[in-house]
Amino acid sequence: MQVTETLNEGLKRGYAITVTAAELDAKVNEKLVEAQPEIEMKGFRKGKVPMALLKKQFGQRMIGEAMQETIDGAMNEHFEKTGDRPAMQPDVKMTNEDWKEGDDVAVDMSYEALPEIPEVDLSGVTLEKLVVKAEDEAVTEALENLAENAQEFEARDEAAASEDGDQVVIDFLGKVDGEAFEGGAADDYPLVLGSNSFIPGFEEQLVGVKAGDEKDVSVTFPEEYQAEHLAGKEAVFSCTIKEVKAPKAAEINDEMAKKFGAEDLEALKGQIRERLESEYAGAARAVMKRATLDKLDELVTFDLPPSLVEAEAKQISHQLWHEDHPEVEGHDHGEIETTEDHTTLAERRVRLGLLLAELGQKAEVEVTDAEMTQAIMAQARQYPGQERQFFEFIQQNAQMQQQLRAPLFEDKVIDHLFDQATVAEKEVSKEELQKAVEALEEE
Template sequence: MQIVETTNEGLKRAYTVTIPAQTITAKIEGEVKKIAPQVRMPGFRPGKVPANLVKKMHGAAIHQEALSTTIREAMDKLVADNALRPAMNPDVSLGEGYEEGKDAELTVSLEVLPVIEAPSLDGLKLDKLVVPVAEEQVDEAVARIAGQQQRFETKDGAAEDGDQVICDFTGKLDGVEFEGGKAEKQPIVIGSGRLIPGFEEQLIGLKAGEERVITVTFPEDYPAEELKGKEVTFDIAAHEIKAPAEASIDDDFAKELGLESLEQLKNLLRGQLEQETAGLTRTAMKRSLLDQLAAGHDFEVPPTMVEAEFAQIWQQLTHEAKHEEDPEAALKEIEDEKDDYRKIAERRVRLGLLLSEIGQANGVEVSAQEMSMLVTQAAQQYRPEDRQRFMEYVRNDPMMAAQLRAPLYEDKVVDFLIEKAEVTTREVTREELQAAIEADADADSEAKAAPAKKATAKKAAAKKTESVEEAPAEEAAEDEKPKKAPAKKVEAADDTVEAPAKKAPAKKAPAKKKAAAKEG
């Protein structure tokens, strides 16, 4: 096999590869010997069909398989002999004049990963902005739970706003009962807003043992098609009227929740509040860390990786824009700043390569057990009958596995860097912490298009600039093999965009909403 380099400019490489005809012929003969024992033909005993007849019957398929195998082996040799680290799958084309019995002339073009000097981890300084949990916040959280656990006591007299009415009701459309519109001894809290507009208000004044007919109109956006915008009646029969009882926040209240004491409940709530702000604290530290890395490293990145990353960002943006109140204006807005989003993609790729280099240089890795947990968690998004098929799909598709692994890999590298950094802890308010995060976003010159814009898509893009999740280089650098992740569920801000994963099982469908007096 002859390999001639034709281009070596920056990260671009190109080669011509000549595969001798005899190499392909030998591969064909090997394929014939491999399949001959399985070939059946009238007049011949199993496995005794002559090689020339096997080739006559299956020649085209055998030649194609042999040629494909030979090309794959040639690409492996090209990569190994030239110590290449492809950024993406090489572009390989076979000369138009090729036919069986002739040398195969290949044209190969690709981009390689840049050589990145191991970054120095000295001098990293981070502020850890911690929000202490005030006792008043804990008390408010306890009070909210007490409000949700509202108890009611039977009362005499008519129902008032805030009272609970225990009643039977039967809904009728044009005098005929409709499905989902009937209940017995249903507790309804007047003013809770859980039922369709006008229902609860018409229960005011109702007494135990009293019957009443009310008229309501279903909303135009009600899920049940046959009830949208329709005026219906409900026959009401009240069994009992209850007034809200004042909740005693004490150990007995905590025991009703399955805990040992009120102090235990407060400790649990205090931990939850601390966990909520801990997420914001880490976001601020991570953004500051990535900004420091980005400011200290400016190397060329493979254009194909940038384009692939930009395509994911652009898909997210256009999806969000199409769901805005004014889709045309939102699409125009993101189109006007397309170059800014391309810079965001370039920043993400550069940071991804940098984090990958740091991770590999310092032995950061995702264990087999962690990977197994990731796959199991991802499988929960699918219907039970499809989960095993999804797990097999991931096991057989390195690109999909890389997608699942990348966010965790990134987080582990970030945690490693935070441990190495000089960290100064400061107590701040939640408002000050949020302001610090937003100020960092505003100061990021490559994400100027993101903050304080009207379009939701832009807010999503702003969030994407803070993270290098699915770090594009992680797998390529690790294996020195080109990988390109297929489209997937891309997380940005608190929203998700569902994109097709090739041949992955369909995700479980949401449960159908049942028509009833309850709205939505």
């Protein structure tokens, strides 16, 4: 086998690989010897078919496999010898298209090599970690929000008319073309006006009713209604208003705290304070992570594989285009222009991606099975009732596993970099942290 370099320009590499006819024939014979013990043929015992007959019978079929394995072996040997790591799958093509049995096999292989990543020293870098304490005002605001969510309803005066947001207790009977239908009736049903829990147009017609009123509500079922026999049909609901209740926020006390699983109000305040400071810490980490990536971008420079930059720039332009055209759900649109800004951003992403991968490998950063399981379960919760199916889908899909693993790996590498740098804490207000986070979104 002969490997000749044909291109060495920047990160671009090209090689001409020649596999001799003798090497290919030897590979075919090797595969036949390996298969011989299991082959049966009329007139011969199992495993006793002569090699010449095997070659005549199966040789042609095995040439393609032998050719592929020989070329793959040559490529692997080349990468082990040179230490090159291709940025993307190498482009391999046979050059003697008129090849026939007995000829040498000539193949061209081209690829872009991943660059040598320089060492990074963060020991002299100082990072600022923003720290926000949960103030009493923030805890009180959170408590008030919880009280609204835990609201109760108390009866209005008998003569009081219902308002949007009130709860009306009703008996109702629905009919289509004068006939009652299944599921169209209920007694003592508590309906919150404005909750949009009933057919569109139903709740609005009950604004202004009083206890003891009887009212016919006319609505039209949506065309896409789940019950096909009712879809698009007009219906009349005869309603009896039994009670009108006004919303009342829950009192902020120990009883309310117990509704949210806390022992008492002080314990609930402690939980809220802890949750708020955890949220602040997460936002502060995002700010410090961006600062770290900016430092890396300044400290390190190296050549980038053009194919990776081009692919990333196309992905960026495609994503941004869809954000600007949310009405287009498919991908059957025309070609999207990649701008200089897209390419600049792509270069940064590729550079930092390669650098973090290298740093993580050198630091022996690994994502554990337990961490992957936790990440999969967190994603599965977004599909209530289908968690098991989602879990099995991820287990059988290597690409999806990599999509979940990549951000976990990156975060662990970032934590490793935090440990290497000098981190100075700075206490700031919630508003200052919010401004820092908004600045990230604007970039």
